[in-house]
Amino acid sequence: MVIFAQVNDMNSKVILWVCLVVIFVLSHCYSFTDERDVAAINGFYVALGSPPLPGWVPNGGDPCTENWQGVQCVISNITAIVINAANLGGQLGDALGNFSSIITIDLSNNNIGGGIPGNLPLTLRAFFLSANQFTGSIPDSLSKLTLLTDMSINNNKLSGDLPDAFSSLTGLINLDLSFNNFSGPLPASMGNLSSLTTFHMQSNQLSGLLNVLEDLPLKDLNIENNLFSGPIPEKLLDIPNFKKDGNPFNTSIAPSVAPPQSASPQSAPPQSASPPHHSGSRIPDTKQTNSSNEASSQENSGSGNNGKMSTLKVVAYVVVSVIITVVIILLIIFCISKHQVRKSNHDKLVKSQAGITGRRFNEPINEEHSAKTNNIVGQFAKGDHNDEEKENKHKIDMRETDLIILPPPPPPLLTPPPPPQLRHVEKLVAKPIAPGRHVSTSQINIPATSATSFSVAELQQYTNYFNEENLVRDGMLGKVYLAELSDGKLLEVLKLDNWNSRIPVDDFLELVLSISDLRHANIAELVGYCAEFDQRLLVYKHFSKKTLDYVIHVGDDLNGKLSWGARIEVALGVARALEYLHRGCQPPLVHQNFEPANILINDKLVVRVTECGLSSLMSSNSVIQLSGRMRTSYSYEAPEVNDGGEYTDRSDVYSFGVIMLELLTGHKPYDSTRPRAEQHLVRWASSQLYDINDLKRMVDPSLAGRYSEKSLSCFADIISSCIQQAPEFRPAISEVVQDLIRMVKDLKAARN
Template identity: 50%
Template sequence: MGLRVLFGVALILALSRLLYMPTCRGYTYGPDVFAINSLYITLDFPPLPGWGAFGGDPCGEGWQGVECVDSSITAIVINGANLGGQLGNELSYFSSLMTLDLSNNHISGSIPGSLPVTLRRFFLSDNQFTGSIPDSLSNLTLLSDMSLNNNLLSAELPDAFQALTGLISLDISHNNLSDQLPPSMKSLSSLTTLHIQNNRIFGTLDVLQDLPLQDLNVENNLFSGSIPPKLLNVPNFKKNGNLFDANVIPPAIAPPTESPFPHSPNFAVAPVPFSEAPTQSGGQFSRHSKISTAELVGYTCMMIVILVIGIATVKLCISKCKTREPKDGATCKWLEASRIGQLEDPQFIRSHKEGVLGKPIRRSEDNSNGQWNVSLPMPPVTRSDTEKLDIISEKSLRTRTETSTPNSAKCFHVATLQQYTNSFSEDNLIQDGRFGRLYLAELPRGKMLAVLKLENRDSNPSEDNFLKIVERISRVRHPNIVDLVGYSDGYGQRLLVYNYFNCTTLYEVLHSDDSIKKKLSWKARIKIAIGAAKALEYLHDDCPPLVHQRFDSGNILINDDLEVRVSECGLASLLSSFPATQLSGMEPALFSYDAPEVSESGSYSVQSDVYSFGIVMLELLTGRKSFDSSLPWGEQHLVRWASSQLYDMNTLTKMVDPSVGEQFAVKSISRFADIISRCIQEVPEFRPPMSEVVQDLASVI
């Protein structure tokens, strides 16, 4: 590698300033680009698709093995790719790297001491690394899994495990490590798997005796002395090829009186006399024949229980199948109406059967977005027909059980919704969003509805799951939340029907039309914030706790009177099943509202909703987008740019959206900023509940 690598690193350092200049329009965070460019050079320019030495956009361009959240690289996974070269010393520039997996390659050199402190999973097994494990390991306080096995590492283990209390699995086997186990390994309070076999480590195993180990392999080392009694209870303990005291049998070692089967607490094995305790033979422990018999009896009993449960389950499934109502090719309203004998008009019955049930559904696939456009071949449906269907449905819904149908949601016939939306025409399209297309529906008496068509074929929930979602959403009733009034699940489609409020979102008002934006006075912005905050407060406190998960300015609908309705409440479970290809085409700003813990673990909570609300408040304050790739990289992420400026009055007043003008009180701005700073705290527990946010916003006015 030699001069070429040194030359490449020098070039990248010289050009690093260019990565942060405003002219760079890449989506990926600048330091991450620098770090991966440097890694590409030190790995000796491997032929990896997308990778390059100078600039580029790893997150936006989909570099091989690179995973991102927002604009930050969170994982690099390249196994068995015949990589050579070394790792270099620029890995610490990665800002959010959680997984680094370069196993089964030919990378050599030493493990760098400058590693990203955000690492959780660190895998370098089956390479050619030499030297020692760096002392800087102590800085990786988030580390949960590390594998450095099958390398050429030598020297002693560093005494650097004090802060690694979250480490679960450690594999450093098949190296040339020597000396004793360091005292700091006592601090590995979460360690369940430890593989250190095939090294030259000596001394005792005392530092391991209080750890929650389930899988321990110390074979083929130089350990001596007696084995701590607690370690003999480790379920998977391998110790051959050491110098342990052969004649030392720990006192009172007997099989546990509880069941040896973790999931069968009702089975027990009687205590065995000490004379029948496990004996040592050739470094291995073997149970007495009586114990083997007990285990055999236990396994037999367990198999009988499983068989009985299986038979009962099959019978239950058969019973359910016999009582389940058929749904193939028919909608809920037709089934209900026909069952209770309310379709008495022969002409209506004939037209409905011939026009809807008697002909197949035509499906045309739009290759551009992977969605299905479904057209139902049916004769013209009159207003009287649809009204009759609705009357039938309202009567028949009373006969449904509480467990199968949402109490307050109306089941619409798909033909009714097709009539109201002009056959789901483009003229009635309100929005093409992340959950599907939203259409305007006009009812006979002038009432307006909004019909959400869950069109993505890979994310359509099953019928049972869909009804559970409807049940959950139908219970959400609040003046600041869009009301769900009904649904339809006929013909394999999933439709949600809402009361129409307005199609204008806060995002559009703030970022699309300057003339509308100028109408948002400071007082109006506070009013909008209070309305949205009350909606989240209700979701979190006043109903069975419901986390919005995708709260952003695009979910806040406002009308000319500045009334607020929050949309998409209770739909986040649908989004979790979207394929990666569907998500990749979405606006990056959609994910820039996520709290830090969401980016790390993918789990949402009421605290993560509070964080997202804080970013919406920042948008109201500054008029900027949560993420704007057209700005210099240091200003692209709104929360990163604004968080350090919220405490200084001079910079704070300069941050206020110019559209507001001078019509605001400095004290009001200061209180507003104080609420923001508490909502966007890095630690979830430090963020206030939404009930407190609502109270504080009321004092801002």
């Protein structure tokens, strides 16, 4: 019995140990994400204040398999954290340096404060902290990020001198330090940024000389509104996009005490103009404190330098006073005219809406619809915007004829819709509002447009929480994600970032209103929008994932289909889209960002142009605040635009000419891998468009001579006219369309 009891005791111990080992193994096998990365992201999450991010937990968890929002992994390692405009607060904390393999950190457009931690992961390549509340300066540990290629910390509250920590950042391409309070000179180590092409540092208090930048391969340099002085290095003047206004170049600050007269005869004042006891040195009149000196200066003001200074002061005061008076008068006139325009537009809106009864303006609306309309408006008035409704009551003046309720009757506005269904309950059909007309913020849920209003929750569901696997394009205004509805229908969601994600709701709705009416076979169609919380999103019909830029320069099965005739028809489709913007819209629209990356193309070689009507988002106030997606090439912009001029329809024509050159040659507009003479496409090709032999040598080799000389010559003539340096010598796009139509007809006739 004793032996039997001992055996049972040993068996129980063995079983217990086996269970413990199994539990240990299972616990470690269950967590797929690297333990170091889990610990690092937990610490980072706590430092942010544990915000409500889908999937995130403050302790443990498995980010790579549990689909934490904004977290991207490669196998078991976290490689990116991308959370834009999520209203994050707190600080970054000291856990960032514990990530083992992270490459990208993008936390732009949030409210994160504190300083930038010195413990940064050495594997970082892209570091974007734009539009937050960071204070302090850049840590010296930046020098350890030897793999860094892109960094933007613009629009924060950073200050102090820039650290001399750039020597080892030889791979840095884009750097944005703008709209902070940095001061002092540029550190000498910036001269080692041998890959830097885009550098924005406008609106700081940086001073000193710019010599440290003169040997860098810059293509885009903005130093506006700083304190840089001295002469501008000649090499910087050759930068394609160099903005330098708002700096005291070629000026000097007068010293508080002038040197002795005997030291420099030219700089000394005339001896006759000063009393004998002033012969040693002269104190400027702005610093005089001695009463006897003031008396002497006043007695000799008629013939001395002080008299001249006083006269100059009087003249300066008069000029400044006149300028201020004129500015005040102009402001008063502007305010009065603006008020009258708004009042007139409001009256027109009320009158025009009196006859609107839905999609058909002459169809009567019955009493039942009126009652439902009043019910919906009443529900909205009781919501969170009640105070704003009272303040803007004179702007709303909603009538029961303004809305049409689509059957079946919608649920109450305050009740969230079931996840798999689209929400169409507040759809309003009305006459387009002219550009500049005010749209009340109370119309967030009842927009005056036929576009569908989506909620953030819906778009998150359809895009898998804006997962990077759904990313279609990364454009100038933000990222575009593929969205799949419950019925299988595909849409594309443009998520505006940076400054554009915070534009006022009424301005955003005016934008939606203006572009929702763009209807053309070669233009991407807007079908919806979202303006909830701090999100601004535009929803388009999905057309194709491929862009003309990809097909020409990366190449796929479509590249083989780009025969000579196909290239002409592609050019014609693109030109027709531009013609519609320039002549078919009222008022006419200028695209401002016309390039192959914004031209979609499907398997049938049909093209559609994106970002139409969004030029207001590409103003200087928006583009300068891009979160790392800064443009590294301005090769599509017309010369007058690069010289500080305005965009016009002729600048779009220039961009179109560059696109035709790409179709002709297969070259990129700028390619540093080509021989030096061929790197700038327009510069290289423009002198060879008039000789047929030179033309044949330029043609894309994949065409293998399958084109006629006459057709090639006509194509070159169109290009030559479009890329003229002076805008007045470029044709209207309607003329280009007619020329391409004739080329297409000639090709078809030759085939027959």
